[in-house]
Amino acid sequence: MGVEEWRYLDHGASDACTNMAVDEAVLQGSIRGVSPPTLRLYTWKPSAVSIGFFQSVEQEVDLEACRELGVDVIRRITGGGAVYHDRQGELTYSIVVPESWGKTPKDFLESYRFLCRGLVLGLRQMGVEAEFTPINDITVRGRKISGNAQTRRSGSILQHGTLLLQTDIPTIFRVLKVSKEKLSDKAVRAFEGRVTTLLKETGRKPELERVKETLKKGFEEALEVRLTPGRLTEGERAEAEKLKRKYSSREWTFRR
Amino acid sequence: MSVCEAEYKVAGGKMIRIRLNVKEGALSSIRITGDFFMHPEEALEKLESSLRGVKVEEAEGLERHIDAFLSENHVTVLGAASRDFAAAILKALRTPA
Numbered sequence: 001m002g003v004e005e006w007r008y009l010d011h012g013a014s015d016a017c018t019n020m021a022v023d024e025a026v027l028q029g030s031i032r033g034v035s036p037p038t039l040r041l042y043t044w045k046p047s048a049v050s051i052g053f054f055q056s057v058e059q060e061v062d063l064e065a066c067r068e069l070g071v072d073v074i075r076r077i078t079g080g081g082a083v084y085h086d087r088q089g090e091l092t093y094s095i096v097v098p099e100s101w102g103k104t105p106k107d108f109l110e111s112y113r114f115l116c117r118g119l120v121l122g123l124r125q126m127g128v129e130a131e132f133t134p135i136n137d138i139t140v141r142g143r144k145i146s147g148n149a150q151t152r153r154s155g156s157i158l159q160h161g162t163l164l165l166q167t168d169i170p171t172i173f174r175v176l177k178v179s180k181e182k183l184s185d186k187a188v189r190a191f192e193g194r195v196t197t198l199l200k201e202t203g204r205k206p207e208l209e210r211v212k213e214t215l216k217k218g219f220e221e222a223l224e225v226r227l228t229p230g231r232l233t234e235g236e237r238a239e240a241e242k243l244k245r246k247y248s249s250r251e252w253t254f255r256r
Numbered sequence: 257m258s259v260c261e262a263e264y265k266v267a268g269g270k271m272i273r274i275r276l277n278v279k280e281g282a283l284s285s286i287r288i289t290g291d292f293f294m295h296p297e298e299a300l301e302k303l304e305s306s307l308r309g310v311k312v313e314e315a316e317g318l319e320r321h322i323d324a325f326l327s328e329n330h331v332t333v334l335g336a337a338s339r340d341f342a343a344a345i346l347k348a349l350r351t352p353a
Contacts, residue, residue: 151295
């Protein structure tokens with residue numbers, strides 16, 4: 001028996017609406033049984049803040065700062081927290097797979113651990129002592145380098161997550177309201193103590209293409225599949241175009 | 257009518273925020289936000305609806321109410337538990353905005 005093949009989508013940079021619409025379109029395709037299990041790697045241009053499905057945009061995001069800086073704001077279909085996706089300093093992955101694949105643990109926590117393993121192995125390959133830290137983080141010596149979020153719909157799983165390559169801390173503090181009131185040196189140091197990046201851990205500027213290649217291998221090893229470069233289907237493209245209207249609507253962004 | 261708000265930090269790191277209105281001694285509306293996970297996601301709005309009409313003087317029964325809602329609707333929550341949502345709501349009731 002040969003190695004099972006999954007589709008690999010190397011998507012480069014897109015705006016926030018496109019990124020979230022494509023993830024959901026692939027999930028819809030998986031639900032309908034027409035999209036193959038997929039790993040997608042992508043970045044964000046312009047930089048964006050994504051907030052969790054249950055978060056309030058006004059509570060989490062400084063909308064005025066985002067406008068000034070040209071940072072997109074988008075609500076995800078997944079829970080979890082707000083993330084600043086820096087155009088230069090962050091890489092996002094998404095995995096879509098039907099539950100019928102059978103290897104993903106049913107238990108949510110265990111499924112995070114399982115699906116995050118590709119990232120953990122990729123990071124270790126780069127010499128970074130990464131480990132999964134429940135509920136949904138990957139950390140290096142206690143500092144977060146990746147946050148992950150999952151949803152399940154009609155028998156299919158979508159998990160997406162972020163990998164910090166290098167942070168622009170002043171911008172994070174401007175666009176997110178977290179700790180905003182304490183924009184002190186102390187708050188910045190505390191933040192730096194909780195978060196780390198690939199740049200900090202490896203001591204060299206991460207090369208995006210090499211990082212992607214290494215993560216791809218990490219996921220192949222963790223999931224025991226071969227990732228074959230592919231493209232979105234016509235159906236997925238059409239679905240994504242439709243979904244972009246939802247993601248760009250005020251109604252969606254401000255629903256909480 | 258009075259508006260109440262609270263932030264409640266769950267042990268383990270997630271945050272629950274509550275905004276609610278009280279009218280004639282009962283919850284007339286409630287908004288629960290935060291960075292927890294709830295599956296299926298639509299369940300949160302249903303939970304909010306189910307809390308409307310709960311009397312403030314019976315607020316100590318909130319945890320049981322939420323527990324029953326989650327199990328009846330086969331809802332999984334990660335990063336928070338019924339007692340955290342209940343505690344957050346009680347905190348809001350004590351904290352008029």
